[in-house]
Amino acid sequence: MSESPASNYLRIFLVGLMVTLLGLTPYPRAATRYLLLANQSIARGNLLSASEDLASAGLYFPWRSDLNIQAGRLALEASDPKATILYFERPGTLSRLSYDDKVLLGDAYLQDGEAWMAEAIWKHLGESGGTSQVYERLANLYLQRRDYDAALVALQNLLALTPSDIPLYYQIGSLYAATHPIQALPFLIQAAQIDPVRATQARDLHDKIRTASLFDEPAYTFLIAGRQLANSGDWELARVAFLHAVDLRPDYADAWAFLGEARGQMSVQESGSVSISGFYELQHALQIDANSILANTFLGLYWERHEEYEQAADYLEHAVSLSPDDPFLYSELANILAKAGDLPAAQSVYEAAIRLNPREPLFYRLLAEFALEYQIQIRELALPAARQAIALDPDAASSLDVMAQVMLALLDYQSAERFSLHALLVDPTFSPAYLHLGTAYLYLGESEMAHQWLSLAQLIDPDSWIAAQAKRMLEYYYP
Template identity: 30%
Template sequence: MKNDFLNLLLRLLLLLVTVVLGWFFYRDHEVTMWMKDAEKALTTLQTDKAEGLFNRIELLEPWRKLDWNSLAAQHLARENSEEVFRLLEPRREAGILDAKGWRLLANAYEQTAQFDQMETSLLEAYRLTDTDVIRADIVEELADYYRKTQKYKKAVDCLNELAILLPSKVGQVEIDTILLTTVINTDKGYAMSVAYPSRPQWMSEWQSGIKAALEKKEEATRSLEVGRVFATVGLWDLAEFSFQQVVATTPDFADAWALLAESRQQQGKDGREQVEKALAIAPESPWVRLAAGLYYRRQKDYPRAIALFESAGSERSGEPVWLLELARTQAEAGRLEEAIQTFERIIQSDPENADTLLSLALICLQYEYRLEDIALPAAEKAVRLKSDAAKPQDVLGQVYFALGKTDKALEQYHLAQEIDATYAPVWLHLGQIELAGTDPSRAREALLRTIELSANSYEGKMAARLLKQYFYLTP
């Protein structure tokens, strides 16, 4: 009797174990299917569905490794930073956030201008990373952060480490190091540039400008000229810092306020306060009027901008810069024929000025206006006047391309390259023309070369956008 009871109990236990194991195997299979569905949802950018599945999986099997980072990355790509915080900050507080998660948090903090938090997150990501390639990416992000926040000494330290971690970027890193060192110590930066053996053409021009700036005796004037040189090569963030130094020590320097306004606007910042300050100090200054005119043009207040350019131009009739900006403003306001007439006034006073002819051709290209009868002759004459320069050949190539003459455009681009292989714009235009061709790899190479030559310029940034759009590359 006792044995029968024990046998029955054993059978019941075996049955219970079988049921429990069966339930666990079934549940595990179901969770595995949820994992696959979640991965599919992530692939098809269905973030809500993926998150719902992750939550169910985490509730039943908390030991499962779930790709919360990829989910957060999709929200980040949509600039939905609050969702990134909601997903990753609890994991940060629990101490289970990995290096990739910290980097995603850093990018979200950058989107919301929480820069202190961004720095902390990048440093934590660096601490948790054990591979040089990823560590180099983080160091590069830190260098960018320190540059944006004007912590230039820390940025230089990061660049020095980056040169060790990523030898393939040594060339650009060395150039950036020279530029940032010049902001910290102009004499030292200039000396480094002189010793740098393989600087591109734009940097040679920059170096000449810095040399001229160092000859200025007054500190404020020197800093102003350094800022101008940075602005000339499109390094507006460094120009802004230089102009800030001037107005901090010489607050009644109207031109410095005007240039500070322009440098801020070039970076997408507001320049209203600086423009108003410059106008309050020296309302009759032609350079202040120029800066104010540029500001009001960006605000689409064309009548006010045109009035400022006209008044400045009438007082400084020997200098074409005001008439050039007047023409550009007229064109932007839709008054294209008036813009052409303004250019003709400038050309009549100096018919052999190739730069004015190129500006006219570029305005016509920008607005696709009178390409055949205005842009083409202007570009052709500029080529005759400056046959040994790359820019005229490049602009003529752009005109040919806009007119549908692709073979002629390519011929001009190649001529420009023969004259100056370091002229970044022609590489961008070659990349653009090759994107419409049959060999995308040539477009990719041209765009990468553009960034290598001039990463901070308009052309470099445009090339980066095209690489991301067509090749899913983030240089």
């Protein structure tokens, strides 16, 4: 195990003092002063000053490469990569860097904006007997560049060294799914067997690819792989898969539609705002096939993101006319109609979705949530819809939580407490129930309980709108 930069100081300091006291240097006072200053800086936790002083002392002892090396390590720890490069590359020092120090030199170049130098250093180390830290750095570098073939090579070298690193199997499998789907299968089935976190994702992706490959249509296999990656929230890899699909079949309207949606989703994720990204691909999909259900649906979603609800509704209505038995399309159209302000039409379309699939609790929940959001007919519409959702699936946390919201709207706070607790009993990770339980306790006058559950709502999913709402409530009620 290598010593930390700071822990090496006492040894360096004592050796330096012995050298000067024995008269082995013509500059004992200056060198001793720099070593003393470095020691004092370490004691104060000022690593950058310590690195500078050590490097200055090293100028008096050109044969002491360890002073430059320690100075370089400290400089990197103090976030000064330029200094690390300078100290590590002094004459007589570069050739004496250990393997780990050469890895750190690559880190310094990367932090200094010279990724090509970092890559060259790490590749050379890999060729001379790579370690997990080298392959991990190379993989991360290639992933940032979106050079997925190179990343796969580095990740598989890493896996060979660390076969017990369970998440690697799904990571490699998902990368192959987007670039070479058939090669993903052995990694995905391994992940499905050993990775408790990603087992379901891995198995679903594996099964979708295997089934699609039976049709002997590579573009279709890429489309299915990309669709499954998108379902898992990995829109970047989905985009790569859809690109392969349109490269193989430029006339594939559905692949163009998915590619447009992927680019739109990525734009939102990367910038936090909507853009025209993906519009060209969606339009191109319609040019290929004006009756593509996917192209019309995704163009509707595109205009919804841009808050152009009338245009969005036009495309969704056309999609519904092309697939009149799909309740999910009806629900999306109803959502857009509600945003456009046509609440009676939205209610009618939500109810049409229920008629198409009366045994699916989701559509009852959507109707109840619609009534709650727009504060219409809570008792007449939201309450019976929430009851039916629970009747169809009594242990669905989402349905129980919708009923808790209905109870809050009807001022029945004890029932809201009961349904929220039931939701959390069924699924302790369901963050909305924490928020609604805390709200119920606020209205019940249970201040301490309200604070406890609102705080948990903020912690359980810290990057969600639930956490943001809980934070606002805590700041307002507990200033």
